[in-house]
Amino acid sequence: MKKIVFVVSTPYTAKAFLENHFEKLSQFYEIHLVANLNEKELSNYSHPKLASVQHIQIERKITIVNDVKALWKTTKYFKKNQFDLVICFTPKAGLIGITASWLAGIKNRIHFFTGQVWHTKKGLFKVFLKLLDKIVVAFSTKIIVDGKPQQDYLIANKIITQHNSITLGKGTISGIDVTKFSPKLDIRLQQREGLGYLEADFVFLFLGRLNKDKGILDLVKAFGKLQDKYNDVKLLLVGPDEEEIESKVKELGYSLDSIRFYGNTNEPETIFQVADVFCLPSHREAFGLSIIEGSACGLPIICSDTYGLNDSIVNEVTGIRHITHDSESIFKAMETLYSNEDKRTSFGKNGRIYVLENFSKEAITSLWVTYFQSILNK
Structure with missing residues (x-):
């Protein structure tokens, strides 16, 4: 089976948004996860459909020394396993995961945009944060955005283009369980x-x-x-x-x-x-x-x-x-x-x-499976 690895800075992201994708995609691919398992929310995260969970200390805040260590460890891990597709979430995990996958020679490198920290920032710091997003995009083979309005905003800010980005359906990472979320x-x-x-x-x-x-x-x-x-x-x-x-x-x-x-x-x-x-x-x-x-x-x-x-x-x-x-x-x-x-x-x-x-989770996950198959089953 071809191998997909998800990269997140906190296991909470996996727990909250990705588990239904793990469940369905594992029917077709071997699924792996990289996460900072030192995070307080879920210190020992696991999922029965994951082939492995790898701890790498990817911190959400900018910490140069730790970030360089995380990049080196992630690159080494990717070179060892030679995944068929890497998909990253959140700004820091995207920067480290996508850069590492490019250095490791992974063919399919996807970043999932879930928001822009720089939207409310000003001055040089905003310019710097936008530059980091542009680096992530440059090293990615495709960008997924979790909503058309955000995609349009990123295009207007010259972060992505219509050609290199896609929104699956009307958006969201995961959709929701419409039985669980219902009036009671x-x-x-x-x-x-x-x-x-x-x-x-x-x-x-x-x-x-x-x-x-x-x-x-x-x-x-x-x-x-x-x-x-x-x-x-x-x-x-x-x-x-x-x-x-x-x-x-x-x-x-x-x-x-x-x-x-x-x-x-x-x-x-x-x-x-x-x-x-x-x-x-x-x-x-x-x-x-x-x-x-x-x-x-x-x-x-x-x-x-x-x-x-x-x-x-x-x-x-x-x-x-x-x-x-x-x-x-x-x-x-x-x-x-x-x-x-x-x-x-x-x-x-x-x-x-x-x-x-x-926005049902079944509909959104079906779009994910179809999209990943279009990339990996060529």
């Missing part, structure tokens, strides 16, 4: 009771990494204004607090009586059931996976108009777009959905239909 009234009642919410409470949910780039402080500011008008609204923030956001919210003087910091969860499909509206006010995003998960659970969406979210939502059909960085625009969208039950119901139903038609 019994779980909603159970979870709301467990969190101390009344059925009459109106809950806005954010799920993701808590940091400034996700627009969390914009969302909190908008919610604070909403709370001044309506006393039954709640804001539930779910995910790892990467930048001491909770402390910053307290410093800004917002009451935490109606703003709950939940922490991380391994069951997003459960926490979605608690909410009445899902919010993603991100300043930059490659593709809104959490949006399609929320839509699959029948939730109306509020999200920013940043380029990467264009295909995750159909504006005024599955949710409302707001102006990026604009808390007043977020407030207006929150108030609109709070006060209009018919619109909430319509958006929720339309959203689930949209996900079923475009």
